[in-house]
Structure formats: C-alpha cells, structure tokens
Amino acid sequence: MKLPRRERFNKAFIITIIMWVFFFLHLVLFYGKRKLTVGSNSWIVKKELDNIESAKKDDILFHSDKVGIDLLEISPGISISHNFSGIRTSKQIQAFNMSYSVHTFDSGFMKEHFLVLPPFNWYVPLGLSEIQKELFWKQTENHWHFNDTNMNHISVVWEIINGEAAVIDRKCHSGHHSHHINACKWPRQVSNVMFNDTVVSFGGHSIDMFQHFFDNGLPHLAAAHMSTNFDIADTIPFTTASNSISIASLSRIGFNNIKAHRREEVVSASRLIIVPTVRVIHPYFFNWFTSHIKIPDTKRDKIIMLPRDSEHGGGGSRIIGNFQELINTLEKQYPKQVVVFSSKKSSNINTIINLFSTAKFIIGPHGGAFYNQFFSPQSTKIVEMIPMQESGMYPSQNQWDRNLPFAHLSMYSNTLLLGQQFYRYITFTHSLNYDIDINDFMSWFTKIYV
Numbered sequence: 001m002k003l004p005r006r007e008r009f010n011k012a013f014i015i016t017i018i019m020w021v022f023f024f025l026h027l028v029l030f031y032g033k034r035k036l037t038v039g040s041n042s043w044i045v046k047k048e049l050d051n052i053e054s055a056k057k058d059d060i061l062f063h064s065d066k067v068g069i070d071l072l073e074i075s076p077g078i079s080i081s082h083n084f085s086g087i088r089t090s091k092q093i094q095a096f097n098m099s100y101s102v103h104t105f106d107s108g109f110m111k112e113h114f115l116v117l118p119p120f121n122w123y124v125p126l127g128l129s130e131i132q133k134e135l136f137w138k139q140t141e142n143h144w145h146f147n148d149t150n151m152n153h154i155s156v157v158w159e160i161i162n163g164e165a166a167v168i169d170r171k172c173h174s175g176h177h178s179h180h181i182n183a184c185k186w187p188r189q190v191s192n193v194m195f196n197d198t199v200v201s202f203g204g205h206s207i208d209m210f211q212h213f214f215d216n217g218l219p220h221l222a223a224a225h226m227s228t229n230f231d232i233a234d235t236i237p238f239t240t241a242s243n244s245i246s247i248a249s250l251s252r253i254g255f256n257n258i259k260a261h262r263r264e265e266v267v268s269a270s271r272l273i274i275v276p277t278v279r280v281i282h283p284y285f286f287n288w289f290t291s292h293i294k295i296p297d298t299k300r301d302k303i304i305m306l307p308r309d310s311e312h313g314g315g316g317s318r319i320i321g322n323f324q325e326l327i328n329t330l331e332k333q334y335p336k337q338v339v340v341f342s343s344k345k346s347s348n349i350n351t352i353i354n355l356f357s358t359a360k361f362i363i364g365p366h367g368g369a370f371y372n373q374f375f376s377p378q379s380t381k382i383v384e385m386i387p388m389q390e391s392g393m394y395p396s397q398n399q400w401d402r403n404l405p406f407a408h409l410s411m412y413s414n415t416l417l418l419g420q421q422f423y424r425y426i427t428f429t430h431s432l433n434y435d436i437d438i439n440d441f442m443s444w445f446t447k448i449y450v
C-alpha cells in the first residue's frame with residue numbers, strides 16, 4: 001500500500017536523521033581515540049597507523065615484490081639496506097610540540113626505524129632590495145634548497161641487540177645534498193660487547209668542529225632519540241663530537257657518560273643505536289635541541305656583534321675593515337645594548353648561553369661565530385653581512401654552481417630551522433675583505449629594529 005506523501009516524507013526524514021547521528025558518532029569515536037593533551041616534554045604514541053594507508057601517505061615503497069634484505073630507495077638517489085620481510089608496525093608520535101610518523105621493521109635481533117617528518121617551507125632572506133631578491137635566485141643552490149623541502153623527510157635509525165658498527169662507514173659515507181649516508185652494510189652482532197648498556201653512536205660531517213656538531217651532529221642525535229625514545233640519562237653517546245662546547249652541550253642535554261673520540265672507531269653494545277642515513281635539514285631536529293638545552297628566560301635586548309678579525313678569533317677572509325666604526329656608531333644609537341663577542345675569551349658554555357640568550361640581534365660577517373645562535377631564543381634576529389658582485393656571484397666565484405667562497409646557506413638555513421628571523425645585508429664588491437657604507441647600514445638597520 002502506497003503511503004501518503006507526507007508520511008513518506010516523514011519516514012525519509014527520520015531515516016536521514018538516524019544516518020547523520022551514526023555518522024557523527026563514528027567521527028567522535030574515531031577522532032576521540034586520536035585526541036591528546038601532551039606536555040612539551042612528552043613522547044606519546046598517538047595512534048597505531050594502518051600499514052598500507054600510512055605507506056601511501058608517506059610515499060615510501062615498503063610494499064613491493066622484494067623479500068629479505070635488499071635496497072630500498074627512501075628518497076631520489078638515496079637507498080638503504082632494508083629487510084622487506086621484517087614485521088612492521090607504524091606509529092604517529094607527538095613530542096616536543098611536534099607530530100611525526102615512525103615505521104618500524106622488526107627482524108628479531110634488530111629494528112629498523114623509518115622516521116618520516118613533514119615537508120616545510122623556507123622564505124627568502126629579509127632586508128633585501130628587489131634587485132637583490134632577483135640576484136638571490138641566480139644562485140643554483142638556492143633553487144634546490146627550496147625544492148628539497150617540499151617532500152617528506154625520511155631518515156633511518158637502526159636499533160641492534162648486541163650490535164657492532166663503525167661510527168661512520170667510510171666505504172659508503174657521503175654527504176648527498178639531502179642526506180648523510182653513514183652505513184651501507186646490514187648490521188652485525190657480536191658475542192662480546194664493549195658496553196652492556198644502551199649506546200647511541202653518531203658521527204657526521206666534521207662534527208668534531210664546534211659548528212658542524214650543531215648543523216650535522218645534532219640532527220643525527222635527534223633522529224635517533226625521536227625514533228627510539230631512549231633514556232637520555234642512562235644512554236652513552238659514542239661520537240666524534242669532541243669539541244669542548246659540543247661535549248658541554250651533550251651534558252646540558254642530559255647525557256651523563258659521554259664517550260667522545262677524535263678518530264672514528266668501531267663500537268659495540270648490548271643495545272646499539274646508529275643512524276645509517278639522516279636528512280639533516282629539518283626544523284624538528286632543531287626544535288628537539290632547543291627543547292632540551294634549556295635556554296634561560298631573560299630580557300632580550302642585546303645587540304651582539306661578531307667581529308672576524310684575529311683578535312676576536314676570526315679567520316683571514318670576510319673581514320669588514322671598518323667593523324669597529326660600525327660598533328661605535330651602534331653604541332651611540334643604542335647605548336648599553338651593544339656587546340662585542342670574542343670566541344677567544346668565551347669558551348665556557350654557561351657564559352655563552354647567558355650572553356646569547358639575551359640577544360635581540362646578532363650581527364656580523366658570515367662566519368662560524370653565528371653558530372652561537374643555537375643558544376638564542378626564537379625572537380632573536382640574525383643579520384648576516386656578505387659581499388657580492390653586481391652579477392650576483394660572490395667574490396672569487398666564476399660559475400653559478402661551483403667555486404663558492406663560503407657556505408652561503410649555513411647561517412640562512414640554521415636561522416630558519418631555529419625559527420628565528422634572518423636578515424641579509426649585502427655590500428657590492430669584488431673582494432672578500434671589504435668596508436661597508438656605515439650610513440647606509442644604519443639607515444637599513446633602523447628600519448628593521450623593532
């Protein structure tokens with residue numbers, strides 16, 4: 001019997017309401033499992049991820065016809081040994097105000113952790129004129145530097161029971177423009193280990209030097225901890241980061257038994273954690289460091305000047321001849337705010353942190369002293385002063401893709417990854433050592449001083 005139109009409408013309306021109720025209940029139940037409130041120093045598994053779904057999301061070709069140990073390409077041109085037959089679990093982690101994925105493959109005596117971090121964006125240096133912005137894009141490196149961040153960042157951490165490995169395997173070690181490759185062979189076990197403890201072993205590009213500990217060593221260490229959540233206080237860092245500031249930084253992070261060696265060695269441990277490959281450029285690694293280093297909360301009003309002359313511990317190039325005149329001018333304009341930093345007189349990490357935690361601005365020619373910005377807050381503004389030819393090439397550079405006289409991306413990258421503001425003041429010259437126009441700089445600086 002056909003129902004009257006009004007009754008048919010009421011019945012359809014009721015069915016529609018019931019369907020919407022079930023739909024919203026499903027949403028509440030599904031997302032309710034994912035909702036978390038975490039502290040800044042928490043490491044919490046948010047959700048077990050579906051293997052196939054997460055693999056598609058992270059663009060990793062875990063699912064293939066391969067079995068056993070074979071090469072897995074994790075990024076264009078980057079392959080790593082992988083057990084395609086390992087038992088897989090996937091997790092989404094929330095820690096230190098970050099959210100990321102870890103895909104783990106268990107082979108019994110070891111676990112492979114694939115750390116997947118989200119894409120991020122750069123910005124062009126601040127303070128450039130329109131002409132200088134055009135010249136910025138003439139440098140070949142700047143293009144791949146931007147393009148390289150527009151994909152998931154994948155690093156690999158191995159956790160081995162009774163494992164043995166070289167700090168860096170020189171047979172395959174390389175510094176690809178996106179990844180550092182430190183191990184190429186499947187890990188091995190030994191019957192007698194050097195340490196019956198958890199050991200995290202990491203090397204990297206020249207991390208025995210103060211500055212490269214920060215831009216290369218720390219990402220290795222952060223990747224290992226973010227993947228495995230080892231207990232920092234009870235873990236031994238076995239590393240080539242032998243500089244006194246590097247060792248003091250590790251101690252301040254919370255490590256108690258630091259094994260730092262100038263030469264690269266083999267290490268074994270009952271639980272050995274190594275980083276066969278890491279993509280070192282990502283803000284999460286730097287956020288991990290600043291979350292642990294405990295920068296004092298204090299007044300941020302100092303203008304810290306970084307001379308490069310020999311008196312202050314600088315090198316023989318990129319010296320600004322009238323830098324002292326600039327210091328004098330700034331002191332008149334901003335009394336009691338200007339501080340001149342000398343690496344020769346500041347070797348204690350607590351002294352350095354106490355100074356750079358007060359930085360409103362850090363100003364100087366391109367150089368390693370800028371790495372003290374790792375001890376500064378996110379509110380600090382960095383002013384890097386560099387020489388440039390009118391063509392956009394740097395002095396002594398004669399081809400766009402080579403012969404760069406200094407690592408022009410270092411300060412720029414570090415600043416953006418630390419969440420600070422990066423300004424670049426350019427002087428057009430054909431010499432690496434040069435004078436600046438004091439009046440022009442002061443006019444430029446007054447506009448950015450806030």
